[in-house]
Amino acid sequence: MIPYGRQDISEADIQAVVDVLRSDFLTQGPFAPAFEKSIAQYCGAGHAVAVNSATSALHIACLALGVGENDIVWTSPITFVASANCALYCGAKIDFVDIDPRTCNISVERLAEKLEQANHAGKLPKVVIPIHMCGHPCDMAGIYALSQRYGFKIIEDASHAIGGKYRNEPIGSCRYSSITVFSFHPVKIVTTGEGGMALTNDAHLARLMQLLRSHGITREAGEMTHAPDGPWYYQQIELGFNYRMTDLQAALGLSQMRRLDEFVAKRHAVAKRYDDLLAKLPLTTPRQNPDSYSGSHLYVIRLRIDQIRKTHRKVFESLREAAIGVNLHYIPVYRQPFYEKLGFKTGYCPEAERYYGEAMSLPIYPALTEAQQDQVAHALDKALTGNGK
Numbered sequence: 158m159i160p161y162g163r164q165d166i167s168e169a170d171i172q173a174v175v176d177v178l179r180s181d182f183l184t185q186g187p188f189a190p191a192f193e194k195s196i197a198q199y200c201g202a203g204h205a206v207a208v209n210s211a212t213s214a215l216h217i218a219c220l221a222l223g224v225g226e227n228d229i230v231w232t233s234p235i236t237f238v239a240s241a242n243c244a245l246y247c248g249a250k251i252d253f254v255d256i257d258p259r260t261c262n263i264s265v266e267r268l269a270e271k272l273e274q275a276n277h278a279g280k281l282p283k284v285v286i287p288i289h290m291c292g293h294p295c296d297m298a299g300i301y302a303l304s305q306r307y308g309f310k311i312i313e314d315a316s317h318a319i320g321g322k323y324r325n326e327p328i329g330s331c332r333y334s335s336i337t338v339f340s341f342h343p344v345k346i347v348t349t350g351e352g353g354m355a356l357t358n359d360a361h362l363a364r365l366m367q368l369l370r371s372h373g374i375t376r377e378a379g380e381m382t383h384a385p386d387g388p389w390y391y392q393q394i395e396l397g398f399n400y401r402m403t404d405l406q407a408a409l410g411l412s413q414m415r416r417l418d419e420f421v422a423k424r425h426a427v428a429k430r431y432d433d434l435l436a437k438l439p440l441t442t443p444r445q446n447p448d449s450y451s452g453s454h455l456y457v458i459r460l461r462i463d464q465i466r467k468t469h470r471k472v473f474e475s476l477r478e479a480a481i482g483v484n485l486h487y488i489p490v491y492r493q494p495f496y497e498k499l500g501f502k503t504g505y506c507p508e509a510e511r512y513y514g515e516a517m518s519l520p521i522y523p524a525l526t527e528a529q530q531d532q533v534a535h536a537l538d539k540a541l542t543g544n545g546k
């Protein structure tokens with residue numbers, strides 16, 4: 158099976174992890190801070206807080222922004238469930254804004270309409286979480302302008318987008334957001350096995366997230382309610398978690414960062430080649446805004462269901478039978494049984510549901526060969542048009 162995504166691990170990456178295994182610190186050593194520094198510098202952000210997953214990063218990002226009971230968070234329905242769950246962890250309410258069918262990102266027009274209505278109803282969101290779907294940057298300037306007008310904060314879920322750029326600035330610069338979150342799961346662009354990071358330009362938010370990642374415990378005398386009892390002393394001043402990234406993970410991440418630009422360039426080459434190979438098939442290839450450079454995490458095509466005689470599911474099954482590990486990113490979050498129990502109904506976001514009926518993620522990762530890509534294109538041609546030369 159050709160998977161839809163796969164990590165790329167070099168001998169240098171392996172050696173970096175082995176070196177940590179032989180060192181004094183497996184966790185809370187020098188590598189997590191070094192990895193944070195490397196990403197903050199790459200992205201041009203003031204602060205970076207490494208954690209054990211993007212899910213944890215989204216959770217502490219919401220908490221740092223004060224999300225709690227009686228608050229409302231909005232996100233896109235076409236994302237991994239974690240982008241919505243983080244609001245529920247904080248006891249807040251979640252709601253969804255439909256996607257722009259051209260980009261599959263949150264629709265800024267729908268967002269503007271929904272904000273207008275929410276404003277009249279006195280139910281504005283505290284935080285909006287746009288997702289750079291497939292690595293393709295959202296219209297951040299548009300979302301930022303709305304945040305200024307309606308007073309909400311922005312968390313960018315950039316789990317797909319490290320290495321990408323928006324208006325010539327790296328994703329993660331936080332120019333248009335309070336916090337940006339990355340994931341380092343093995344299918345993502347750079348990996349630490351499991352891992353995530355939260356970036357911000359706000360020193361106060363960064364410090365709060367550092368505390369929340371490690372039990373809410375401080376060893377800084379200046380943050381304590383009274384002078385330390387002695388050299389052993391620490392104080393718990395927030396209700397935090399153990400969301401720390403180990404040094405084994407951070408060393409892998411730091412080593413992977415050296416190849417980030419190369420990884421993204423290879424992904425772009427794969428995407429460009431698919432664009433050409435699939436140009437004549439009854440499907441829509443992904444669209445790239447000219448003001449941005451995608452992280453190219455996913456290559457999602459949309460089948461032109463009206464032009465083919467097979468169902469979406471049948472095409473999907475044919476490809477899986479041909480050992481092509483196609484996938485579907487994502488099931489609209491509110492269609493999950495857990496969210497249906499919260500009261501969300503089928504049909505809530507029509508563009509997201511149309512997308513769900515047509516979308517298919519093709520294999521894309523740095524080591525995907527041209528021969529494998531040809532195999533994917535051939536299997537797709539056969540499934541869609543019956544041309545199986």
Ligand SMILES: *Cc1c(COP(=O)(O)O)cnc(C)c1O
Nearest residue numbers: 210211212237239316340341342
């Ligand atoms: C992968 C992913 C996450 C969760 O990342 P983890 O590091 O696995 O917790 C969140 N949001 C999006 C959009 C993702 O793709």
